[in-house]
Amino acid sequence: MATKTKSKTAETVVLKDYESVIVFTPVLSEEQLKDAVSKYRKLITDDAGELVHEENWGLTKLAYPIQKKSTGFYVLLEYRSKPDFISKFELAFRRDERIMRYLTVSLDRHAVIYNQRKRNGEFNQGKKDQKQEGAK
């Protein structure tokens, strides 16, 4: 997973790291949600990108109502793609009525490392403890 070719390698296509959080409406059924997510997964891979990680937070409470809904399905996609893919990807988000909110962030190298460690579950003992100490 996630081959760390940081900058330009021999290949001409430069892939950058991105992460998108998508908030779907709570009116979708499990099945519809799966369909929607697989559509975006497909979009990434069709455009020479690679999906690094996918996370489904399930039905989560929103901090404030969006479109008069107080919950939403959160899906996190971490992927590597060409930079000009993002505009296409976000256009698809905007056209999709099932999506209430989205946020795409390009990841710097610290973020990629952080996400990797988070996935490996290193944080529940290591960094989290440090953070809590920092709070004291």
Place this chain on the structure above:
Amino acid sequence: MKKKANASSPAMVFNTMPEAPQKKKFCRFKKNGIKYLDYKDANFLLKFVNDQGKVLPRRLTGTSLKYQRKVSQAIKRARHIAVLPFTGDSLK
């Protein structure tokens, strides 16, 4: 001017890190070597907002400028995806 706010100042009311009178503040990111702030981690970001949901100033949290910028960026991202509220009466 690295003067500590004295106990009588109203600023102390909002301080998230209650400390001993003359203890020096420190940047928790520099101290713990945290390089990246996750905007999805609401519990962590809550340490940097007051109970109305406003970003706390550096003067209270002790965060260095470099990381304060990241904190505010992360909080704004979190607000956009409804992980943190824009306003609230009692977050804590």
